[in-house]
Amino acid sequence: MTQLSGPELIQADTLDDYDLIIIGAGLTGLSLVCWLLQLTKEAQVELPRVCLLEPRLFYGNDRTWCFWDRDPHPFRDLISHRWFRWRVSQGNQSIFQTDKSVAYAMLPADALYHHALAKIDSTPAFDLYLGFTVSGIEHTNNGMMVSANERHWRAKAVIDTRPPDANQLDSGVGVWQIFSGLEIACPKHGFDTSTATLMDFQTGYPYPCFVYLLPLDEDHFLVEWTAFQPGKNVVPDYRIDLESWLERQNLGHYEVTRAESGMLPMMPLPGYNSSGQLIRAGVGAGWMRAATGYHFVSCQRGCETLARHILTAHASGNWMLQSPTIRARWLDWMDSVFLRALKRHPDQAPQWFLDLFAATTGGQMSRFMNDQPRWHDAWAVANALPPRPFIRAVLPW
Template identity: 30%
Template sequence: MTPIASGGTGIAAAPRPARPARERGSPVALPAALDRPVRDDYEFVILGAGCSGLSLCHYLLEEGVDAPILILDRKTSFEDDRTWCFWDVEPTPFTHLARGEWSSWSFASEAGSVTQTTSRYPYKYLAGRDFYEHVLDRLAGSPNVTVRLGEGVGGYAEESGGVGVETSAGRVLARRVFDGRGLPPGSAAFEEARRRSVWVPQEFLGRRIRTRRDVFDPGRCTLMDFSVDQSRGLRFAYVLPTGEREALVENVYLSETGTSRQGHRSEIGAYLEGSYGLGPGEYEVMGEERGYIPMTDHRFPRRLGERVHSIGMLGGETRPSTGYAFLRIQRYCRELARAVSAGFEEPPARVHPRRLDLLDGIFLRFVRERPKECPEVYRRMFAGVPPDALVRFLTERSTPLDEARLVRALPKRPFLALAVEALLENARGRRT
């Protein structure tokens, strides 16, 4: 998502050439080769055909795993309803699918604007349909993979030699289960994380628009524009222009209040008119995407059982202080696949430096407890930290020197107080 929101890969096969970009909006069809009859037992069952589930399966195949794999998801189609963004700090099998990239990005607030530019780490824009199409095409070439859509999972239980998975279509037995179904609001995992952690909801709605005249600068994206109305809670606009007449424009709340779907649309309309002079009849809405990302320092368990592993958001792959997840998901799923191919050596508990957990927790507390001061803090961060160092921090590839630069740019007194609070809480143990 947004920055409050993403060495080699060890992959033997070169990525397939990207297909010509299709118009966004249409769903991706499940290849017939993947819609196979379901067996009674599988080596691996992956719950959830989202970013983490499909990425894990992709990496398993690249590691040479040929045991039977079943992917289950209650959704009935692969809709083009999301976008992943990340800075290009390392190779992934999906980077070449990016529809857009920017070497310059801007920040704005009532106090002014800041533009950063670096050619070293471009900011990439990956459309949901391109990711789905590419991964499903790869999976369809492997006879050991089955994907079943429209099948919900009622639960699972470990038993002798495996895990019994109850689905809406019957029961299957798996040697191991990887749960990547996310953190849906109201679920037991969602409520536990909310109760036991520092919690800031990131709620957003984005509209893909096409204008009737040249408006946008395709050479620069807007990561955070806090010059919008803040009366309902901490809020910013996010703009990814893919041409002079096309852009994804998002309305983002970091607040429990948020707004309705129609409220988001109205606020996007007001932003387009106020910032770009675009009236309602001067652009066409080509598509829409909406999301809710819990930004939390909750310590999600990597194992949900002896043979059940959590991946994606459920495994803690959303960075607490930013909401980015794509690169964390790629890093962990790659390491997990390597562990599987090596006879299931224990994968690492995390794919980021432990010291960043404390920094994330402090920053998250600041957003929750001092939201009115956040626009100025972000402005100081963008203005006071060199772009390469800031990108490395946002992608968890920072050095201690990069982190020292960030700390120097931030107001000392409030962050020191929150650091003491975080350290004391960690010393006492997490909330019960």
């Protein structure tokens, strides 16, 4: 994996005071400080002093974020590829959607990391501590105290972006999205570079498995094998399935230039619409869309709102922050129903997705997947799915 250097690791020999501590400097933590920079520049106000505590020692090109590119955010210029046509398929059946005004976009992790780390390194108000794993958070008379690696930091408020604990996950409702991906160099690979394949369902598996394919140009592509698996106790080596699929494509010689893998909980998480000096953010706060695993857009929306609250708190001195509302509650309810039906009828899921994309437009799907559907978008989605299994899935048994 390519190693990306971050700002020089700061030695915390004394107790330092900050306005804000952000636990975790992954997508959510880095996005939040970039939103703070952008909003203070627009409003010409003073930045709060911010400390970020991150357990990793280096940043690598370990993932890609994909989303429908509808809204502005601090990383929009870093998007590397856009597709205005996408499809879902199984066997000989393919459903295509297009939207001339909204693209399906890809943003590589290394580009975002380089950008955000450079911003932090050049901003005196921001300190990033690498290699620190938080072990404790305490309320004090003057604010909050955070402990990590036998050291301590004090601040007026804390944003906790760590992933969810196991006891937060409702495994009885959802599934795990488990994926293994490869970025490949293959001259004249033959895949249509104008089209992103979101789901190409594979047969012969007890739960939905599909290939996700992004042609980057005529000689490079990103491909992932993804499974919606009911549990994570036994995880097959999906790279073997992916390599078998690649062999069947008769590509000839190719080189693997990068690998990525992950496990996403497609499960409802409790809402954190609360106020206080300690706020959850990111996947652990339910920002990721449970029924899809998409997170980038909701993360940007949440970070923008949270950054505005932080700047208001810094100006007023009242550090009782408010958790942002990421999406409408009825969308979370729809996701819970869908996930319950998916878990009960995994064999029917491929046809459900084909019917869903066949019955909607590209604009409807991009709005729905970005958590910003109009009522007729949600109606089109609900109307595309078979009523019997979903009516039954409304009941929790």
